[in-house]
Amino acid sequence: MDNIIIAHDMGTSGDKAIALTVKGQILAEVKRHYPIHHPQPTWAEQNPDDWWEAICANTKDLLDKAGIQPQQVAGITFSSMTQCIVAVDTEGKPLRPAISWLDGRSADIIREKLWTPPRLLGYNIPRAIKFIAITGGAPGHTGKDQIGKLLWLRENEPDVFSKTWKFLDAKDYITYKLTGKTVTSTDLAHIWWMMDTRKKRHTWHPGLCELAGIRPDQLSEIRPSNSIAGKLTPKAAEATGLLPGTPVLNGSGDLAAAALGSGAHNDGDIHICVGTSGWAAAHVTKRKIDLPHYTGCIGSAWPDKYYLAMAHQETCGICLEWLKDHVLYHKGLLLEEFHASEIYEIFDDLAETVEPGAKGLVFTPWMYGERCPLDDEHVRAGLHNLSLHHSREHIVRAVFEGIALNMRWALETLENLYDKRRSINIIGGGGRSDIWCQIFADITGHTIRRVNSPQQANARGIALLASLTLGYLDSFEDIAKHIEIDKVFTPNAEHHHFYNERFKAFKDLYKRNKGWFKKQNR
Numbered sequence: 386m387d388n389i390i391i392a393h394d395m396g397t398s399g400d401k402a403i404a405l406t407v408k409g410q411i412l413a414e415v416k417r418h419y420p421i422h423h424p425q426p427t428w429a430e431q432n433p434d435d436w437w438e439a440i441c442a443n444t445k446d447l448l449d450k451a452g453i454q455p456q457q458v459a460g461i462t463f464s465s466m467t468q469c470i471v472a473v474d475t476e477g478k479p480l481r482p483a484i485s486w487l488d489g490r491s492a493d494i495i496r497e498k499l500w501t502p503p504r505l506l507g508y509n510i511p512r513a514i515k516f517i518a519i520t521g522g523a524p525g526h527t528g529k530d531q532i533g534k535l536l537w538l539r540e541n542e543p544d545v546f547s548k549t550w551k552f553l554d555a556k557d558y559i560t561y562k563l564t565g566k567t568v569t570s571t572d573l574a575h576i577w578w579m580m581d582t583r584k585k586r587h588t589w590h591p592g593l594c595e596l597a598g599i600r601p602d603q604l605s606e607i608r609p610s611n612s613i614a615g616k617l618t619p620k621a622a623e624a625t626g627l628l629p630g631t632p633v634l635n636g637s638g639d640l641a642a643a644a645l646g647s648g649a650h651n652d653g654d655i656h657i658c659v660g661t662s663g664w665a666a667a668h669v670t671k672r673k674i675d676l677p678h679y680t681g682c683i684g685s686a687w688p689d690k691y692y693l694a695m696a697h698q699e700t701c702g703i704c705l706e707w708l709k710d711h712v713l714y715h716k717g718l719l720l721e722e723f724h725a726s727e728i729y730e731i732f733d734d735l736a737e738t739v740e741p742g743a744k745g746l747v748f749t750p751w752m753y754g755e756r757c758p759l760d761d762e763h764v765r766a767g768l769h770n771l772s773l774h775h776s777r778e779h780i781v782r783a784v785f786e787g788i789a790l791n792m793r794w795a796l797e798t799l800e801n802l803y804d805k806r807r808s809i810n811i812i813g814g815g816g817r818s819d820i821w822c823q824i825f826a827d828i829t830g831h832t833i834r835r836v837n838s839p840q841q842a843n844a845r846g847i848a849l850l851a852s853l854t855l856g857y858l859d860s861f862e863d864i865a866k867h868i869e870i871d872k873v874f875t876p877n878a879e880h881h882h883f884y885n886e887r888f889k890a891f892k893d894l895y896k897r898n899k900g901w902f903k904k905q906n907r
Contacts, residue, residue, distance in 0.1 A: 388406070388407045388457065388459040388855075388857065389404055389405070389406065389407075389412070389451075389453055389457045389458050389459060390404070390405050390406075390407060390458075390459060390460055390461075390462065390848040390851050390852060391403075391404050391444060391447055391458055391460075391461045391462075391627075392405065392461075392462050392463070392464070392844040392845070392847050392848035392851070393440055393443065393444075393461070393462070393463045393464070393465075393559075393844065394463075394464045394465070394639065394642070394841075394843040394844040394847075395436060395440070395463060395464070395465035395466060395555055395556060395559070396465075396466060396639070396660065396661055397421060397466050397485065397486075397487065397661045397662070397703075398418055398419070398421065398661055398703075398706070399416055399417055399418035399419060399439065400416065400417050400419070400436065400439040400440055400443055401414065401415075401416045401840070401841070401843075401844060402414065402415050402416070402440075402443035402444065402446075402447055402844070403447070403841055403844045403845070403848070404447045404448075404450075404451045404453060405844075405845065405848045407459065407852040407855070407857035407858070408852070408857070408867055409845055409848065409849050409852075409867035409868070411838065411841065411845070412451040412453070413447050413450040413451035413453075414447075414841065415443050415446045415447055415450060416443070417439040417442060417443055418439075419431065419432070419435035419436065419438075419439055420432075420435065421485060421487070422482070425490070427488070427489040427490055427492070427753075427754075427762070428488055428489075428490050429484070429485035429486075429487035429488040429489075429753075430482035430483060430484060430485060430488065431469075431482060431483045431485055432479075432482055432483070433471050433479045433482075433483050433555075433558050434479070436555060436558070436559060437558075437559060437562055440559055440625070441624045441625050444461070444625040444626055444627065445625065445626040448626050448627075455626060455627050455628045455631075456628060458627055458628070458631055459632070459851075459855055459857075460613075460631065460632040460633070460634050460851050460854075460855055461563070461617075461625075461627065461631060461632075461633055461634070462633070462634035462635075462636040462847050462848060462850070462851040463556045463559060463560070463634075463636035463847065464556075464636055464637060464638065464639050464641075464642030464643075464843040464844060464846070464847040465554070465555045465556035465559075465636070465638060465639060466485075466486055466555055466638070466639055467486060467554060467555070467573055467576060467638035467639065467640065468486040468529065468530060468531055468554070468576060468577075469483050469484065469485055469486055469554055469555040470483060470484040470531060470534045470535070470538070470552055470553075470554075471483045471552070471553040471554070471555065471557075471558045472538065472545055472546075472549040472551075472552055473549065473550055473551050473553060473558070473561075474548055474549070474550050475550045477550075477551075477561055477562070477565075479558075480545045480548055480549060481542065481545050483555065483558075484534050484538075486529060487529070487699065487753055488528075488529060488534065489527055489528045489529055489753070489754055489762045490528060490534075490537055491528035491529075491533030491534050491536060491537040492526065492527055492528030492533070492762045493528070494528070494533060494536050494537050494540060495524065495526070495528050495530070495532065495533035495536060496526070498536050499512065499524065499532060499533070499536070499596065500512070500513075500526070507526045508523070515592075515593075516578060516593070518583075519581050519582070519583060519590055519592075519593060520575065520578050520579070520580060520581070520582055520590075520593070521575075521582050521672055521682055521683075522575075522576075522578065522682070522683065523578060524578050525756060525760050526760055526761075526762065527754050527756060527760065527761070527762035528762060529754075529756070529762075530576075530577075530578060531552075531576075531577040531578065531579070531597070532577075532578055532579070532593075532596060532597045535552065535597040535598060535599060536597060536598065539598045546598075549603065550603070551567050551603055551604070551605065552599065552603055552604060553567065553569075553605060554569060554573050554577075554605075554638075556569075556570070556573065556636060556637075556638070557569045557573070557605050560614050560615070560633060560635070560636075562621060563615070563617055563618070563621040563625075563633050564614060564615025564616060564617065564618060564621070564633050565615065565618055566606075566614055566615040567605040567606060568605055568606050568608055568614040568615065568635060569604070569605035569606070569607055569608070569635075570607075570608065570609065570610045570635050570636060570637045570638070570641075570684075570686070571587055571607055571608070571609055571610065571684040571685075571688065572610060572637045572638050572640070572641040572683060572684035572685060572686055573637065573638045573684075574587070574589075574604075574605075574607045574684065575683045575684035576638070576683050576684075577604070578593065579593040579594050579597065579604070580607065580684075581593075582684070587607050588601075588607065589601035589604050589607070608635050609635065609688045610635050610636060610637040610641060610686035610688070610847075610850060611634075611635070611686070611688065611850055611853060611854045612634075612635045612854065613632050613633065613634060613635070613854065614633050614634065614635040614636075615633050616629075616630045616631065616632055616633060617629055617630060617631040617632075617633060632855065634847075634850070634851040634854055634855075636847050636850075636851075637686040637847060637850075639660075639843050640664060640666060640683070640697070641683075641684070641685055641686040642686060642842075642843040642844070642846045642847040642850075643656070643658050643664075643666070643812055643813075643842055643843050643846060644656065644666055644667075644668055644685065644686070644687075644846070645686055645687070645846030645847065645849065645850055645864055646812060646836070646841070646842030646843055646844070646845045646846025646847070646849075646868065647810045647812050647836060647842055647846070647868075648810055648836055648865050648868035648869075648870070649667065649668070649809075649810040650668060650861075650862070650864070650865045651668070652667075652668060652669055652670050653667050653668075653669055654667055654668070654810070655667045655796070655799065655809050655810075656809060656810040656811065656812060657792055657796070657809055657810075657811050657812075657813075657825070658811075658812050658813040658842075659701050659702055659788070659792075659811065659812075659813040659814070659815025659816055659821070659825075660701060660702050660813035660814055660815065660840075661700075661701065661702050661703045661706075662697065662698060662699055662700060662701055662702075662703070663697075663698045663701030663702070663788070663792060663795075663813065663815075664697040664698060664757075664795070665792065665795045665796045665799050665809075666799075667799070668685060668687060669682065673802045686846075686847070686850055687861055697756045697757050697795075698750075698755065698756065698757060698791055698792065698795055699751070699752070699753050699754060699755055699756055700750055700751070700752040700753050700766070701750065701788050701792075701813075701815060702813065702814055702815050703752065704748075704750045704752060704766070704784055704787075704788060705729065705732065705784065705815075707752065708732075708780070708781065708784055709728050709729075709732075712777075712780065713728075713777055713781075719731050729817075729818070732781050732785075732818075733818050733819065733820050733821070735777060735778045735781040735782070736778070736781045736782045736785050736820050736821070736824075737820050738778050739778045739779055739781075739782040741786070741824075741827065741880050741883055741884065742786075742883060742887060743775075743779040743780075743782040743783040743786060744774065744775060744779050745770045745772075746768060746769070746770055746771060746775050746779045746780065746782075746783040747768070747769040747770055747783060747786075747787065747887070747890065747891060747894065748766070748767070748768055748769070748780075748783040748784045748786065748787030748788075749764075749766050749767050749769065749787055749791070749891070749894060749895070750766055750784070750787045750788045750791050751764040751765055751766045751791075752765070752766045755791075757795050757798060758794045758795050758797070758798045759895065761899070761902070762906075763902045763903040763905075763906040763907060764895065764899070764902045764906075765902060765905075765906060768780065768783065769894060785818075785820070785821050785824050786824055786828065786884075786887070787891070788815075789821070789824050789825045789828040789829070790828055790884075790887065790888055790891045791891075792825065792828075792829070793828050793829050793888060794888075794891075794892065796809075796829060796831075807831060807832060808831060808832040808833070808834055809825075809829065809831045809832070809833055809834065810833075810834045810835075810836055810870070811825065811833050811834065811835050811836065811839060812836050812839040812840075812842035812843075813839055813840065813842070814839070814840040816835050816836070816839030816840070817839060817840060819872070819874075822835055822872070822874045823874050823877075825874070826874040826875060826876045826877075827876050827877050827880035827881050827884055828881070828884045828888070829876070830876050830881045831876065832873060832874065832875050832876065833873070833874040834870045834872075834873050834874075835870065835871045835872045835873070835874070836868060836869070836870060836871060837868070837869040837870065837871040838871075839871070845868070846864070846868075849864045849867055849868075850864065
């Protein structure tokens with residue numbers, strides 16, 4: 386208890402915070418929600434001060450809950466959602482709401498200004514080659530990457546654009562509030578698609594910044610995740626309950642933090658995350674890319690050694706939130722009926738009563754467009770083949786299966802770049818569900834290994850990295866020693882055979898309706 390790490394996992398819907406020993410033992414955890422606003426279709430915005438208030442309140446609550454004295458805290462660090470834009474003035478105040486990673490408003494302008502004709506697969510090939518040569522990847526078509534958002538701001542809100550001192554990501558705005566320093570991590574900078582990754586230069590590329598209409602000095606200083614971004618200012622110390630001068634570790638985006646917290650650290654070992662969004666990813670030594678499926682390698686929290694191969698999906702666990710809030714919304718009645726304390730426990734019970742296939746009902750989980758494997762901002766979710774003989778049980782089961790089928794598609798894309806794996810580690814809040822873990826095993830055909838406290842994998846991973854940075858661990862390899870596997874789920878061969886056919890039908894649904902989605906949602 387002499388040296389404590391406080392780690393925040395800033396998600397889309399809330400901040401999860403944990404207090405851990407420097408060896409990764411969780412002492413206390415708290416969570417606060419904050420809203421996301423959709424002022425127009427495809428738009429998604431948040432108030433950066435909502436994040437700040439949650440960080441401060443959660444930090445104080447952790448100290449109280451775990452009985453920690455401020456002098457015991459060795460450092461504070463962050464994992465966060467990525468590809469958010471916070472435009473701040475010279476006093477560090479936001480000039481407008483933050484544009485979320487979910488936001489797709491710039492899809493049109495990124496085609497008009499960046500991916501200009503002649504195009505192949507939607508990309509301007511000479512320009513795509515330039516991006517790949519410099520960054521190892523390129524912005525997609527959906528308008529959810531930073532360059533598209535910057536182009537949209539310059540075109541539609543020129544007053545805001547001209548007054549902006551710095552463009553920050555979500556984690557980096559909090560780091561600035563804590564330290565007065567504008568610092569970002571290598572993994573976050575990588576997916577702004579303006580960082581020069583060649584020969585580990587890790588600097589903003591002036592030519593790519595020019596394509597977004599900005600200067601490199603309008604962006605944060607790039608440092609490794611395993612570095613100290615700064616120290617707590619007196620004002621921030623008062624707001625958080627910590628001591629002035631407490632080290633603030635740079636941290637990383639949620640993808641890189643999850644890779645550490647997944648325990649899948651060997652070259653090519655895959656983990657899947659089922660949180661608000663989801664992904665399949667692996668640490669690798671050789672960088673590869675599949676641009677048509679928006680899959681490739683980005684920067685890792687493990688510097689100078691591994692990249693992170695990732696196939697990101699926009700909506701996973703948030704589909705269950707939609708189901709809870711908008712379909713089975715009589716929460717009090719459900720909790721009373723099932724004598725349960727949490728609505729997601731009821732979902733597990735309902736799903737277990739239904740045979741694989743949900744009696745022909747298919748859910749496609751594309752609630753807000755999709756990145757991998759589709760890279761399509763027009764596609765939307767649906768319940769297909771719905772009939773009068775379907776009940777709430779079938780709907781819940783279909784949602785579980787649809788998300789797992791989509792994850793299998795993402796894994797298929799990833800495995801085309803790297804060797805197939807027999808086992809996969811699972812993390813994220815969805816990993817707490819035994820029935821869902823078994824569905825993932827049956828659909829993918831892989832053994833699923835659940836990490837202990839899977840919903841805390843991001844925070845634990847980045848906290849252990851902080852321990853390494855502060856000298857409490859000896860090497861990156863030591864991080865995996867403090868991550869345990871909770872339970873193993875083996876595929877049911879009969880169910881896997883059935884799901885193979887369902888998977889073909891799932892992909893066919895998209896291919897047959899791709900054009901229809903584009904007409905309806907452009």
